[in-house]
Amino acid sequence: xxxxxxxxxxxxxxxxxxxxxxxxxxxxxxxxxxxxxxxxxxxxxxxxxxxxxxxxxxxxxxxxxxxxxxxxxxxxxxxxxxxxxxxxxxxxxxxxxxxxxxxxxxxxxxxxxxxxxxxxxxxxxxxxxxxxxxxxxxxxxxxxxxxxxxxxxxxxxxxxxxx
Amino acid sequence: xxxxxxxxxxxxxxxxxxxxxxxxxxxxxxxxxxxxxxxxxxxxxxxxxxxxxxxxxxxxxxxxxxxxxxxxxxxxxxxxxxxxxxxxxxxxxxxxxxxxxxxxxxxxxxxxxxxxxxxxxxxxxxxxxxxxxxxxxxxxxxxxxxxxxxxxxxxxxxxxxxx
Amino acid sequence: xxxxxxxxxxxxxxxxxxxxxxxxxxxxxxxxxxxxxxxxxxxxxxxxxxxxxxxxxxxxxxxxxxxxxxxxxxxx
Amino acid sequence: xxxxxxxxxxxxxxxxxxxxxxxxxxxxxxxxxxxxxxxxxxxxxxxxxxxxxxxxxxxxxxxxxxxxxxxxxxxx
Numbered sequence: 511x512x513x514x515x516x517x518x519x520x521x522x523x524x525x526x527x528x529x530x531x532x533x534x535x536x537x538x539x540x541x542x543x544x545x546x547x548x549x550x551x552x553x554x555x556x557x558x559x560x561x562x563x564x565x566x567x568x569x570x571x572x573x574x575x576x577x578x579x580x581x582x583x584x585x586x587x588x589x590x591x592x593x594x595x596x597x598x599x600x601x602x603x604x605x606x607x608x609x610x611x612x613x614x615x616x617x618x619x620x621x622x623x624x625x626x627x628x629x630x631x632x633x634x635x636x637x638x639x640x641x642x643x644x645x646x647x648x649x650x651x652x653x654x655x656x657x658x659x660x661x662x663x664x665x666x667x668x669x670x671x672x673x
Numbered sequence: 674x675x676x677x678x679x680x681x682x683x684x685x686x687x688x689x690x691x692x693x694x695x696x697x698x699x700x701x702x703x704x705x706x707x708x709x710x711x712x713x714x715x716x717x718x719x720x721x722x723x724x725x726x727x728x729x730x731x732x733x734x735x736x737x738x739x740x741x742x743x744x745x746x747x748x749x750x751x752x753x754x755x756x757x758x759x760x761x762x763x764x765x766x767x768x769x770x771x772x773x774x775x776x777x778x779x780x781x782x783x784x785x786x787x788x789x790x791x792x793x794x795x796x797x798x799x800x801x802x803x804x805x806x807x808x809x810x811x812x813x814x815x816x817x818x819x820x821x822x823x824x825x826x827x828x829x830x831x832x833x834x835x836x
Numbered sequence: 837x838x839x840x841x842x843x844x845x846x847x848x849x850x851x852x853x854x855x856x857x858x859x860x861x862x863x864x865x866x867x868x869x870x871x872x873x874x875x876x877x878x879x880x881x882x883x884x885x886x887x888x889x890x891x892x893x894x895x896x897x898x899x900x901x902x903x904x905x906x907x908x909x910x911x912x
Numbered sequence: 913x914x915x916x917x918x919x920x921x922x923x924x925x926x927x928x929x930x931x932x933x934x935x936x937x938x939x940x941x942x943x944x945x946x947x948x949x950x951x952x953x954x955x956x957x958x959x960x961x962x963x964x965x966x967x968x969x970x971x972x973x974x975x976x977x978x979x980x981x982x983x984x985x986x987x988x
Binding site for chain 4: 593658
């Protein structure tokens, strides 16, 4: 219980600090559903939170010119991506009254049916969490220097294009 | 475990039936984070899904006139609520191109820090899942005959009002 | 004309649980009788459902209708 | 004037990995030289980052700049 109280205080302090520390968002391979469940569970001790909004991106086995996508391989310019993510995070905390925000993005191979993006926002009332989650997802897709290579079952590939 | 597998198959069948069967959304007590993790994991086999959107409602330990909320007790007119939920679900499936939708709402006592609402929508591309999740949450808050009684630490209470 | 009366949330604390109610052919008549018996009701917002459907305006009751008094919803 | 050239995604398949590049004082000069050496580049959309910041319009390079060729992002 003591540890929990400590965590809450730390998070609150972060929230009120103008400069948050740059965080690493990248995980090697797929984001696991058990990890997501754990992350949700960790926030169930925070009695100042009333709403969580979560977005999960999953790799689809799309058929493109008769070839089926079996995986997407993600690469990035890590330094540039983490700087951009930090900038987005700061802007979102500025714009919305959030209690916390967690973002995880895969690098390397993520198979069809596995998850590659996990955005998790929390707030006292529902609108900030929902709107922030939505905006973070849109900004990640548009602004984060990450590239996905769609690998087909026959081992040919094409570079993914975001809509 | 057998019951769970049955539930997945039922959900799949429901998806392809024009007239979906009325489903029970109510769970006794809090929605557990482990249950949420399991539900997410179950969908990681569906390679036609590209996006999941999740909303979680959590009980806040609000301070109201110097009294702290320790729990919310939910009651409903179950028959009427499930009929209304069925109507909402049908309208949402009609309006958005969803792969699936799952909704769980607590009845009875849910302590501060515990979750009382779990809305989970999935689609091929992100907009339908995100927009449908948002609309379902708004409609549940406005239209579902459920009442929350905020119980204070001193055992007095007041009836909750949705914003 | 007999109806079965239900109440929920805060309203249930004023009018009590399930009960039979006589001589109320429609929602207006029922509301007047209820507010006479339970004056606190006048201060509260609630809607009326007849046989599980919320009604607006004065609505006649079918025989043996189930009539529910519903304060503003607060689920979620 | 020497810069370090990086490329990502589809562009990396055309121009290859990290390499030094001489005699390019600004982005316009670099693009012309690159498109002469790798004609396929002309067909592709990409943006240029100088020392980790994306630039628009012709931009002079600082000494030892890290210059990255970035095709449209497709993360998420």
